[in-house]
Amino acid sequence: MKKLVVLLMLIPIALFLINCGAEKPKPKMANIPDWYLNPPQAEDAYYQAGDAVKMSMALAKDAADARARDAIARTIEVKVSTMMKDFMQQSGMGNDAEAIEFTSSVSKQVANNVLKGCKIVKREMKIEGNSYHAYSLAEYNLNSLVQETLDAARRQKALYNEAKANLGFEELEKEIQKLKQVGE
């Protein structure tokens, strides 16, 4: 009987030692969501994925969401900057220092200010040892991007006027409205 009690006491210690020696399980490629490796592509929206490994499930989810949204913001900044530069060059003021500043300012504002309607559309949570591995897929509608670009351009109107452009601001607005076509 005494042996049984000793044995019962030894079992948790043995389990503890076994656990200490165990390697952290690594995520298998098969466990990674397909949409994380190959985010969907659409004509009217941008998709970006993010992931995070944390001990807390809620924190893993928040961090993965934040990384997915951050990736969207960076994609938008590059996209808006390219589109604005294209437009400026077409209008014959692409090399103007103030026009470059205007383009850069608008694209940074769109990307770094507020993402309206940037939704997490898919999410998966995997357990890896004692941690949670969260995968998030963010979607940003192109209509929201057009609106944000317009708003940012309006905010920078004074700067634009100083650029002595040969086009009216209304024409720039019209061109930004065409961003959809450029994005496609």
Place this chain on the structure above:
Amino acid sequence: MASNLSRGGYLTRGSLHHFSRLIIFGLGLILLNPTVILPQQQVPEWFAQLPEAPPKQLFAVGVAGKYLRPQRARAAALQDAYRNLAKQILVKLKFELIELSDGRLQITNPKFDLRYYDNRLDDIELNSVILDSVITAEGYFVIIAYPAEKKSGGFGCSLRSWGPAPEWVSHIPKDRDYVYGIGMVARYGRWLRAWQDADALARFDVAKNIQVEVQSLHTSQRDDRHTIESTTRRQSLDLTLRNATIIARWYDCKSDTYYSLCRAPRQ
């Protein structure tokens, strides 16, 4: 002398036998009682899936743990329902997540601030009506309607088990009129606290889907042998949500995870 020692200071063979029996009996009780191993086995139907309220009326649920007196459990569940309804009517959310990483060190620091107007609680208490209430092995559940209407009918008392994962757990619903958000928490000792946090996180998720401020700085330093990439990321929001309702809940028994689905009209 020896017998005195064995009686007073050491365990005898007989007492060891009793002790081991006691352990086996205790383990058996734990294993046989499903509410200890697998909590949240049975919940009211309307707790898992909130019924659609008629126009100009709101539904909210409240829960309380075990109390010696059922009246106290009922009072606690009702207070919880009043608070949930106040949050549903109007809630002010502030969120900030700062993440720093330089390749070796990674810090993620989220801050949540949820406020609701508790001066509405008296009005809710006076003008609401209980539609249904259920006592289960774990606690007291109540659903209320606000404002009370003469034709507000009660629900039939039906309990359900959680079953398989609903679609919204992995694929967030898409709707032209509403924005959705999911809150999830795991490994909580107390199920009441777990649902409270899952509900709150679902509201924050809705807010983030509506509008979030994103700022980040990515730098990369290279020398002959190494590349150190560092990221500073900040996301924040300060929003007021109206009519943000927890419309569904799901508990995953296998992973001990609590899920809440929140819905708010597009603003």
